[in-house]
Amino acid sequence: MRLGLLSGVRVLEVGDTVAVAFSGKILADMGADVVTVEPPGGSCLRRLPPYFEDVPGPERSVLHNWLSSNKRSMTLSLEKERGRAILRELVRGVDVLVKGPDRGLDVAGLKEANPNLTVTTISPFGTEGPYANYRANDLILFAMSGFSYYLACPVDDPASTPPKQNPGYQVGLVAGLTAASATLWGLVAAKRKGHGVMVDVSEWEAFSHLLFEHIGWLSEGKLAPDRKRLPGAAITVVGGLVWCLPCSDGWALVSPREDHQFKQWSEVIGEEEWARRPEFATPNLRERNAWEIYERSAAWTKLRKKTDVSLAAQEKKVACFPVSQMNDLPKLEQLNHRGFWAEIDHPVIKNLKYPGLPVKTDNLDALPSGPAPTSGEHTLAILKELGISSEEIKNLWQFAVI
Amino acid sequence: MYQNALEGVRVVDFSWVVAGPFCTKLLGLMGADVIKIESATKPQYKNRGSWFSVLNNSKKSCTINLSVDEGKALVKRLVAVSDVVVENFSTGVMDRLGLGYDALRSVNANIIYVSSSGVGRTGPGKNYLAYGTLLQGLSGWTSLFSGPNPHMEGMGIVPSWTDPITGLWEALVIQAALLRRSRTGEGVYVDLSMLESTITVMGDVFLGVAATGRLPVAGRPSSYSSAVPHGIYACKESDSWIAISVELQSEWEGFCTVLGNPSWCHEDGMLTLADRQRNREQIDRRLAEWTSQLPAKEVFHRLQSAGVPAGPCYNIKDVVEDPQMQVRGLYRRLPMNDGKEKMTTGIPWRDETEWKGELSKAPALGEHNEYVFLKLLGMSEREYESYRSAGIIE
Numbered sequence: 001m002r003l004g005l006l007s008g009v010r011v012l013e014v015g016d017t018v019a020v021a022f023s024g025k026i027l028a029d030m031g032a033d034v035v036t037v038e039p040p041g042g043s044c045l046r047r048l049p050p051y052f053e054d055v056p057g058p059e060r061s062v063l064h065n066w067l068s069s070n071k072r073s074m075t076l077s078l079e080k081e082r083g084r085a086i087l088r089e090l091v092r093g094v095d096v097l098v099k100g101p102d103r104g105l106d107v108a109g110l111k112e113a114n115p116n117l118t119v120t121t122i123s124p125f126g127t128e129g130p131y132a133n134y135r136a137n138d139l140i141l142f143a144m145s146g147f148s149y150y151l152a153c154p155v156d157d158p159a160s161t162p163p164k165q166n167p168g169y170q171v172g173l174v175a176g177l178t179a180a181s182a183t184l185w186g187l188v189a190a191k192r193k194g195h196g197v198m199v200d201v202s203e204w205e206a207f208s209h210l211l212f213e214h215i216g217w218l219s220e221g222k223l224a225p226d227r228k229r230l231p232g233a234a235i236t237v238v239g240g241l242v243w244c245l246p247c248s249d250g251w252a253l254v255s256p257r258e259d260h261q262f263k264q265w266s267e268v269i270g271e272e273e274w275a276r277r278p279e280f281a282t283p284n285l286r287e288r289n290a291w292e293i294y295e296r297s298a299a300w301t302k303l304r305k306k307t308d309v310s311l312a313a314q315e316k317k318v319a320c321f322p323v324s325q326m327n328d329l330p331k332l333e334q335l336n337h338r339g340f341w342a343e344i345d346h347p348v349i350k351n352l353k354y355p356g357l358p359v360k361t362d363n364l365d366a367l368p369s370g371p372a373p374t375s376g377e378h379t380l381a382i383l384k385e386l387g388i389s390s391e392e393i394k395n396l397w398q399f400a401v402i
Numbered sequence: 403m404y405q406n407a408l409e410g411v412r413v414v415d416f417s418w419v420v421a422g423p424f425c426t427k428l429l430g431l432m433g434a435d436v437i438k439i440e441s442a443t444k445p446q447y448k449n450r451g452s453w454f455s456v457l458n459n460s461k462k463s464c465t466i467n468l469s470v471d472e473g474k475a476l477v478k479r480l481v482a483v484s485d486v487v488v489e490n491f492s493t494g495v496m497d498r499l500g501l502g503y504d505a506l507r508s509v510n511a512n513i514i515y516v517s518s519s520g521v522g523r524t525g526p527g528k529n530y531l532a533y534g535t536l537l538q539g540l541s542g543w544t545s546l547f548s549g550p551n552p553h554m555e556g557m558g559i560v561p562s563w564t565d566p567i568t569g570l571w572e573a574l575v576i577q578a579a580l581l582r583r584s585r586t587g588e589g590v591y592v593d594l595s596m597l598e599s600t601i602t603v604m605g606d607v608f609l610g611v612a613a614t615g616r617l618p619v620a621g622r623p624s625s626y627s628s629a630v631p632h633g634i635y636a637c638k639e640s641d642s643w644i645a646i647s648v649e650l651q652s653e654w655e656g657f658c659t660v661l662g663n664p665s666w667c668h669e670d671g672m673l674t675l676a677d678r679q680r681n682r683e684q685i686d687r688r689l690a691e692w693t694s695q696l697p698a699k700e701v702f703h704r705l706q707s708a709g710v711p712a713g714p715c716y717n718i719k720d721v722v723e724d725p726q727m728q729v730r731g732l733y734r735r736l737p738m739n740d741g742k743e744k745m746t747t748g749i750p751w752r753d754e755t756e757w758k759g760e761l762s763k764a765p766a767l768g769e770h771n772e773y774v775f776l777k778l779l780g781m782s783e784r785e786y787e788s789y790r791s792a793g794i795i796e
Contacts, residue, residue, distance in 0.1 A: 005578035008585060018606070030578050049627070050610035062613040063606050126752065129729030134706045135653075139623060139632060140713035143645035144724075148634065148715045150561045151547055158641045162634045163715040164556060165645075167546035168607040168624045177570050177603065182751040184577040185432055188407035189753070197404075200752040205730045209750040210566040212424065214718035215733065216453030219745040223718065227641060235554045237535040237562055239419075239449070244539075244554045251550035253539040253559070294552060319531040321540040323550050326611040326618065329542055329601060337525035340598050352612055355605040358571055358598030360524065362503075362591045 001342050001356040002070055002367040006032040009187070012090055013071070014078075015100025016043045018138075018169040019122045019203055021067040022176025023098050023183065028070035029357050029369070035072045035094075035382060037087070040400055042075070042375035052349040059348040059374065066354045068372035069344050074383075075376035075402050078105065083401045088113040089386050096120060096183055101127075107198075117196040118186040122179045126202035136204070142166035145207040146214065154229035161227075174210065175203035213237075234290030241287055244323070245298050247306040254297070254313055254320040257283060264316040269300040346371040376402065405757045406433025411580060412778075414439060414481055415461065416489035416496070418446065420534060420562065421518055421596060423457040424569025426488055429576060430460030431749045431759030434486075437774055438463045439477065442767055442796035455764040456746045459736070462770035465796040472794045474500050479779050482509045485583075486576055490518040493528045503591045512589040514579045518572055522595035534565035534596060541600040546607060548620050556621075568599040630678040631685045634715060637698040643715040644698045646689065646705065649675065656708030661692055731756065736763045771795055 009032040013024035021036070021043075028034040036043070045067060051060040059065075077083040084106060091097060091114045099105060101123035111117055121127055124136035142148055148163035155161040179201040186199040217223040235242050240257030256265035259282070266274035274280050279289050286293060301309045306322035313320030322328075329335065330353055338360060341353035345368075354369070379402050383393050396402045403409075411434040415426045430436040438458070440447045442465040450458075467473040478501075481487060487506055489496050496502045496517070503515045517523055520532020538544055538558055548556040572594055579590050601608060610624045611617055618624050623632075629649035637644055648657050654675075658667040666672065666688055671681045678685060693701055698714040705712035714720065722733045722745070732750060735743040748758030775781045775795060789795040 003578075005575075005582045005590075007582070009581070026574070050606075050613045050624070052613050054614040054616070062609045066605055066609055125726055126730055129726045131706070131726040135709060135711040136713060137629075137647055137711055139634075139645050139647045140711050143634065143643075143715045144713040144721070146716050146718050146721050147561065148643075148645070149717050151558055152556050153560070155555050156553075161556070162636070163643050164547050164558075164621060165623050165634060167543075167618065168604065168610070170603060173603045173605065174567070174570070177567075177574065178750055181428070181570065181574040181577060184574065184581060185407050185749075185751075186753075187581070188577075189404050192407065192409075193404035198754050202730055202751075205727065205732050206750050208721050208727070209732060209747055210563070211561055211718055211721075212420070212456045212566060212747070213453045213562055215722075215745055215747060216451075216456045218718050218722065219455075220452055222452065229553070229555075235559055237533075237560055240533060240535070242533075242535050242554070242559055244550050244552060244557065244559070246550075246552075251539075253536045255533050255536055257533075298552070314530050317531055319533050319536055321530075321532070321536045323539040323544055324542045325545045326542040326604075326608050329608060330612070332540075334521050334525045334527040335598070335601075338522050338595065338598070340595070340601075349613075352609070355602040355608060356598070358568075358595050358602055359575055360522065360593040360595075362593075 001339070002029055002031060002369060003357065003361065004031045006030040009033070009096070010094040011035070011096045011098060012037060012094045013098045014105065015098070015102060015122070016045050017100045017122065018045070018067065018172030019175040019179065020098055020100045021045055022173050023120070023122065023179040024071060025067050025069065026177060026180040027183065034070070035074060035090070035378070036068060038073055038075050038375055040075045040077050040402065046375065052352070062349055062352060065344060065346055065349055065372040069342070069354070069369045071373060072378040072382065073373035073376055074379040077401050080399070080401050082396065082399070086386070086401070091117050095187060098122070098179065098183060111196060115195045116190060118183065118190045118199065119196065120179055120183045120186060120199040120201060122175055122201045122203065124203050126205065127200045138166045138169050138171045141171040141204045141207060144204055145171070146211050147207070149227070150211070150214065153227040154224065154233060155227055156229050158227040171203050171207045175201060175206040178206035232291060234287050236287060241283065241290060243290070243294055243297060245294070245301040245309070247301050247304055247309050250306045251323040252301060252306045252309045252320055253323060254318065256318045261318050262286060265313065265318045268312050268316050268318060269297055271296055342369040344369050344371050405753065406760055408432040408434035408580070411435065411486065412484040413437065413486040413488060414477070414484045416487070416491065417518070418490070420457060420565035421568035421572065422488055422490040424566050425572035425576070426461060427457055427459055428569070428573040428749065431761060433760050436461040437480065437770070438765065440465050440767055441467065447767060450764065450767070455738070455744045458764035459746050460760055460762050461765055462773060463765035463767055464771050464774040465768035467794050467796055468499055470794060472789070472792070476779070476789070476794065477501055478506065478509045480774065481506045481513060483778055484510065484513070485580070486514045486516065488516050488518070488572070492531060493519055493523055507589070512583060512587060514576060514583060514589045514592070516572060516576055516592045516594060518568060518594040518596065521597045523593040532596065534562060534568065535559055537564045537597050537600055541597055541604065542608070543600060543604060546618055546620060564596050564600045567603055568594065568596045571599045628675065628679065630675065630682050631689050633686060635690050635693040637693050637701060638696055639698065642698045644693055644701045645713050645715060647711045651675070653710050654678070656710045657705065660704050660708045660710065731758050734758065734761055736761065738763055739766065768796065
């Protein structure tokens with residue numbers, strides 16, 4: 001799906017990180033004209049797994065196809081002076097450059113070519129400071145953000161339970177999302193300033209920023225001193241108790257956190273007398289007695305399927321959902337009904353559903369998603385847009401600039 | 403100040419709990435005039451502890467009784483002089499209040515109206531009651547860390563994930579809608595799904611399953627499978643761990659140097675990445691022996707100085723106190739009404755200056771009633787008092 005929110009916004013993307021590519025993808029999905037500049041031979045993102053049918057090969061990276069759909073591609077050797085000169089020509093016609101931490105890029109020269117250019121740099125730790133040159137990937141940044149630690153907190157035995165590793169490129173994707181927002185901020189800020197601004201996005205900062213609860217607890221001295229579970233402790237998240245209940249075919253999560261919801265839940269599972277029990281009268285008391293509630297609830301849910309448990313709870317206005325595996329998602333009727341999945345017509349990768357933008361709009365036409373371009377698919381057209389002659393293009397080709 | 407890019411944009415903010423407030427705080431940091439519509443009589447608005455003061459900076463608060471027609475009329479007057487409406491009530495609540503998109507568009511034709519909900523405002527699940535936590539289970543996020551268990555140990559129920567992710571998407575969509583409005587003059591209705599917001603930032607993991615038919619192994623990353631060593635290793639201090647990932651040959655060479663070039667690093671089975679992939683367990687074992695004798699921060703800096711990706715498993719105190727994070731300036735302390743300081747976050751990016759957003763403390767309930775009703779709506783003191791005494795302004 002493509003929305004027309006950002007029609008008229010022109011973006012140049014230089015860099016082969018997931019964060020840069022996702023940032024460009026979001027802007028492209030929202031309607032911006034995004035040109036991704038790849039080195040001759042193609043971006044290394046094209047070689048990243050997962051591959052279609054689990055077989056590596058050209059045009060088989062589904063990750064690349066997802067991250068680059070709706071973009072145009074041109075190849076350009078930035079190691080050659082002529083390549084760098086063409087990049088300077090290119091930035092004259094765009095509003096934004098989104099780039100990775102590559103320090104070889106002559107940003108000052110690009111800003112000189114287009115003083116209104118907003119430059120968004122996405123790097124692991126930011127462009128300044130003691131870690132500006134430190135290296136990191138998602139594993140490292142996930143750990144340093146606090147997520148590894150808190151995903152394994154509380155646990156019964158911290159010494160034998162390591163912090164959790166990142167599941168995939170979530171740091172890169174969240175940083176890309178943050179950078180898209182920062183870029184739109186930069187566009188408006190540049191207009192107010194009268195010339196382009198430099199936007200500096202740190203993947204680590206963007207990801208750490210998500211841990212809002214812990215900042216509140218730290219500030220109030222309520223942060224747990226270690227990862228050790230207190231005896232009998234239940235799980236409370238953003239103020240509400242949650243139970244994870246076994247069902248006949250899996251698990252369901254339920255959160256009857258408010259008094260009226262707890263009463264409704266007790267009716268769902270046939271424990272109406274709970275309403276009269278003083279030890280369940282308030283959320284704090286229910287937290288103290290959470291395991292009794294768990295045992296009685298589980299006795300009811302384990303005889304039923306997880307979707308039946310969820311539907312029975314939802315009918316009584318109690319928040320409850322099954323715990324899914326990733327391969328359950330394409331079967332969720334709600335997502336299919338809303339047209340969430342993007343279908344991308346691609347010469348090699350067939351019959352795959354891709355996550356789309358998480359929004360629907362009533363009065364903006366959604367356009368179908370285009371496939372990721374082949375490497376350099378639009379080089380010729382873009383060079384011609386710049387007014388470069390056929391003779392010169394031949395020359396660039398011969399000298400491997402494009 | 404040029405950084406206040408949303409200066410002049412007024413946001414009427416009905417959102418509560420986390421996702422919506424996370425979004426509108428970002429808008430406030432960018433200079434928008436965010437006005438929370440609250441109630442002084444409903445208990446949920448009185449709970450302003452802990453993370454409330456992290457999510458509600460840079461906003462104003464007014465208190466209106468929405469159960470009476472006069473209260474709804476006040477909202478419409480405010481919307482008429484505003485640009486954006488944000489809400490995350492259960493499906494149907496705003497329509498029942500007479501404050502749905504069509505009703506508010508009739509008082510402001512170009513309004514941007516963003517309605518955020520658990521699974522979306524359309525479809526068979528549109529009336530489901532949802533919390534971000536539970537959507538972490540429905541979205542498949544929890545399946546990536548460990549199997550479901552009654553204690554929810556290591557399951558990804560904590561930390562909160564869906565809510566802040568939704569807030570980021572919501573702020574971005576509003577920025578984009580504002581840009582479109584500045585170009586076309588038109589407003590827009592946006593129906594934002596928390597479930598979909600969550601799945602899209604797990605796109606890589608989802609596509610891995612869809613393309614290969616293989617489910618991820620809980621607790622094992624789907625990315626970087628080629629790096630060796632690649633994992634989390636225990637260090638000397640109690641419950642202290644370091645993440646290390648070595649893929650490039652230059653990183654391996656730096657790694658060997660830091661370890662003091664032990665003989666095993668140069669054995670036949672260690673020379674290329676392909677060799678090392680075959681000997682992953684042996685390398686993990688030897689590396690764990692080495693890290694167990696050193697403090698995590700020492701391992702971190704020694705490896706990084708040699709160009710090796712490494713980082714300690716921080717808790718939030720470590721994150722806040724880290725010298726690089728202090729350069730970033732994300733965390734700020736703000737004085738509260740009681741004289742105490744509370745920590746909060748600024749905007750999660752930088753420009754060439756020290757700017758981290760237009761940051762002010764979270765508002766007290768109804769703190770800005772006079773600003774909203776006297777200044778923005780142009781009420782006389784007498785009119786304002788009559789609304790107050792009638793309980794319409796609470």
